[in-house]
Amino acid sequence: MAAAPAGAKPPLLAIDKLTKVYPGGARALDAVSFTIERPEVIAVIGSSGAGKSTLIRCINRLVEPTSGSVRLGATEIVGLPPAQLRQARRRIGMIFQEFNLVDRLTVMENLLSGRLGSVGFLASFLRRYPPRDIANAFAMLDRVGLAGLQDSRADALSGGQRQRVGIGRALMQDPDILLVDEPTASLDPKTARQIMRLIGSLAAERERPALVNIHDVALAQGFSSRILGLKAGRLVFDGPSAELTPAVLTEIYGAEDWSRTIRPAGEDEEGA
Amino acid sequence: MIAAALAYLAWSVSSLHVDPQRLLAGFGRALNILERMVPPDFSRWELLLKGMEESLQMAFAATLAGVVLSVPLGIAAARNLAPRPVYLAARGFIVAGRTFHEVIIAIFFVKLFGFGPIAGLLTLAFSSTIFLGKMLAEDIENVRAGPIEAVRATGAGFGQVVVYAVVPQVLTRSVGTAIYRLDANLRHSTVVGIVGAGGIGQTLSASFSRYDYDFSAAILLGIIALVALGEWFSDRVRRKLR
Numbered sequence: 001m002a003a004a005p006a007g008a009k010p011p012l013l014a015i016d017k018l019t020k021v022y023p024g025g026a027r028a029l030d031a032v033s034f035t036i037e038r039p040e041v042i043a044v045i046g047s048s049g050a051g052k053s054t055l056i057r058c059i060n061r062l063v064e065p066t067s068g069s070v071r072l073g074a075t076e077i078v079g080l081p082p083a084q085l086r087q088a089r090r091r092i093g094m095i096f097q098e099f100n101l102v103d104r105l106t107v108m109e110n111l112l113s114g115r116l117g118s119v120g121f122l123a124s125f126l127r128r129y130p131p132r133d134i135a136n137a138f139a140m141l142d143r144v145g146l147a148g149l150q151d152s153r154a155d156a157l158s159g160g161q162r163q164r165v166g167i168g169r170a171l172m173q174d175p176d177i178l179l180v181d182e183p184t185a186s187l188d189p190k191t192a193r194q195i196m197r198l199i200g201s202l203a204a205e206r207e208r209p210a211l212v213n214i215h216d217v218a219l220a221q222g223f224s225s226r227i228l229g230l231k232a233g234r235l236v237f238d239g240p241s242a243e244l245t246p247a248v249l250t251e252i253y254g255a256e257d258w259s260r261t262i263r264p265a266g267e268d269e270e271g272a
Numbered sequence: 273m274i275a276a277a278l279a280y281l282a283w284s285v286s287s288l289h290v291d292p293q294r295l296l297a298g299f300g301r302a303l304n305i306l307e308r309m310v311p312p313d314f315s316r317w318e319l320l321l322k323g324m325e326e327s328l329q330m331a332f333a334a335t336l337a338g339v340v341l342s343v344p345l346g347i348a349a350a351r352n353l354a355p356r357p358v359y360l361a362a363r364g365f366i367v368a369g370r371t372f373h374e375v376i377i378a379i380f381f382v383k384l385f386g387f388g389p390i391a392g393l394l395t396l397a398f399s400s401t402i403f404l405g406k407m408l409a410e411d412i413e414n415v416r417a418g419p420i421e422a423v424r425a426t427g428a429g430f431g432q433v434v435v436y437a438v439v440p441q442v443l444t445r446s447v448g449t450a451i452y453r454l455d456a457n458l459r460h461s462t463v464v465g466i467v468g469a470g471g472i473g474q475t476l477s478a479s480f481s482r483y484d485y486d487f488s489a490a491i492l493l494g495i496i497a498l499v500a501l502g503e504w505f506s507d508r509v510r511r512k513l514r
Contacts, residue, residue: 090427100418117427
């Protein structure tokens, strides 16, 4: 990996030889290296157990990497002490497969929990958020298509609506990057496409990169401009979505007839 | 197996020196006592009321103290929140604390602080803390991990993770457990008095040793009313919570 020229802005995210060995010896990530230079949607594909989840959890250290480096802008995240780690996590928004909302809290409380890294304990305990945060939360509610639902309890929403709250929560952090873990695996195909489209357009609006784990190859190709392929913890493909050929898929997933899985680029514009 | 169990039973009964003569005499005395219990004597109602009030206060204060103290204990004893050494220490404390029955703890506290409701209050506060702490720890260990992970990922501190991701998931159950414990404390408060730790139990014990069986009957009726009231209240509140 070439070092950035002196004086140039550091990449948005630089992963270098990131390795995770779980207790018991399973090597979930094996010297994975890549950089994100510009805001775009990057899909991470690979079979179950290939290390997709571990990869994005090592970036914000929900899983502690065994070795390697994760640089977010100018900040080295690996080895940060707890207080600074929390500061760094504020800059990383995360979206989950199971939405991971707090069921008994309202939609508004779930959205505002995205600000927890930035408000003090007492203020958050008393739900006294700065007026700007609250205004932003209402704007966010509107943006993700849930206007008027602020007082509903999170467990009263449908799957698609809950994921919209999850997306809103992550964006409330005003993050430098979005980590997205299988955002559509718990959703029906139509909702899945709507959610992917929403993530893509929000990332574009805010000019932030999104690193999206996804096992649906067609969705990955339709909604991302770059694809990373993981196989048994190793990065075996890194290139534009258009270059995802049957040969590459065989490399990532093993031999299979891939002709029906891959769609011609640009087929996927059916209106939001 | 069954033969062995029967043999053991026979041996233990014989080793306890069960004397049929004494058993028969006991039944006779029971009739005598029951006879002297009716009609119950409510003439010393002020003493009765004072004992009941003391028990009630003991139960309320002990439950309150238990609720407050069980929060740090419960968090420390939850595997998914506490660091390993803290978890082990807290679990050890709970196991040790649960070993002894309330009455044994009461005897100990009476030795320390003398006769009276202080000893009873401390006994019940201690055992409530252990009980509620254990229940809370188990509830915390059963919460969904996803919301905790999500709140942690926003950069929230430990306290915020607890308030936003854990409390909403355990609050309803914990309030229910606390109410149940209040009800249990009401019952326990009538017992610890027997060893001198105050409350209606002490009044009862005194009346028995003075052979005031009619007053004892009045006290027993009072206890029944108190416990029934507690149970009714606890049931009602817990049903509302669900």
